[in-house]
Amino acid sequence: MDEVNQHKEGAEQPSAKTDEVMVKIEHLRKCFGSKEVLKDINLTLHKGENLIVLGRSGQGKSVTIQCIVGLLTPDKGSVKVFGQEVAELSNDELKELRTRVGFLFQSGALYDSMTVKENLEFALTRVLKIKDQQELDQRVKEVLEGIGLPEAIDKMPSDLSGGMRKRVGLARTLIVKPEIMLYDEPTTGLDPITSREISELILKMQKKYKTSSIIITHDMECARITGDRVLIMNDGEYIAQGTFEELQHSEDEFVKSFFLDTL
C-alpha cells in the first residue's frame, strides 16, 4: 500500500466502502519551533469509511485534523480535501470547505444558554442559512429521533447527562449533513456503557448520513465498533494499518500493546 509504511503483516487492502477519495495527505510535516510533531504523514480517507487513528498522547493526531481543515498550515507535504489543496484555498473557499466538514471535539460543547432545539437550529441557520421554520422544525425533529433523544428538544444542556450532551453535540454537527466527519476523542470522559452507546451512534450515523469519518480515539471499544480501518501512529508517522482484527493479531510488540485488553 502506498499511503502508509507497511508494517509486517499488519497492512492489507483497506475495507473502504468506495474508491472515491475524500481526504488525501502525502508526506505531511509540521513543526512547532524545533519540535517536529508530524514527520511524514500519509493518509487516504475513502468515501463512506470510518478511519480510526490510534496513538499515544501528544503524537500529533489533533494537529493532523487541524491541517485537514486549514486551521494549521503544513511545513511540507500535501493535504487535499475533496481534491483541493487546503493550503491554497482562499478564506472564502476555506469557509465553504468547513461547511462540508463536521467536527466533534472532546468537549462537544453546546451553548449553555440555548435549549437543545435552539442549539440545533443555530447550526442550521448559521451554516446552511436555512430560515424556513417548517424546515428547521423538520430537521431538528429528524436528527433528535436519529440520536434517540426526541424528548430532549426543549431541555437546557444543564438538564442533560454527559452522555446525552455528547449525543446532542453529535446531532448538532450532523444536522448540517457534513460529507466528512472528524471526531477527536468522541468517548473520552464517558463511562463504558455510555461510550458504547456513542460508538454505536457514530456507526449508525455513518450509515444514515453516508459520511466519511476520521476518528481519533484511545478507546479500543470505540475503534472496534466504529472502525473500517485502523492506523497506528508513532513518533510522527503511521507505522501500521489494517482492520481492527488484523492489527489485534499482529506479532509486533508496539502494535500489540494497543490491543492487550481486547483479546
Ligand SMILES: Nc1ncnc2c1ncn2[C@@H]1O[C@H](COP(=O)(O)OP(=O)(O)OP(=O)(O)O)[C@@H](O)[C@H]1O
Ligand atoms: N498550536 C500549537 N503550538 C505549539 N505546539 C502545539 C500546537 N498544537 C499542538 N502542539 C503540540 O503538538 C504536539 C501534538 O499535539 P496533539 O494535540 O496533536 O497531540 P494528540 O496526539 O492529539 O494528543 P492527545 O491524544 O493527548 O490529544 C503536542 O506536544 C502539542 O503540545
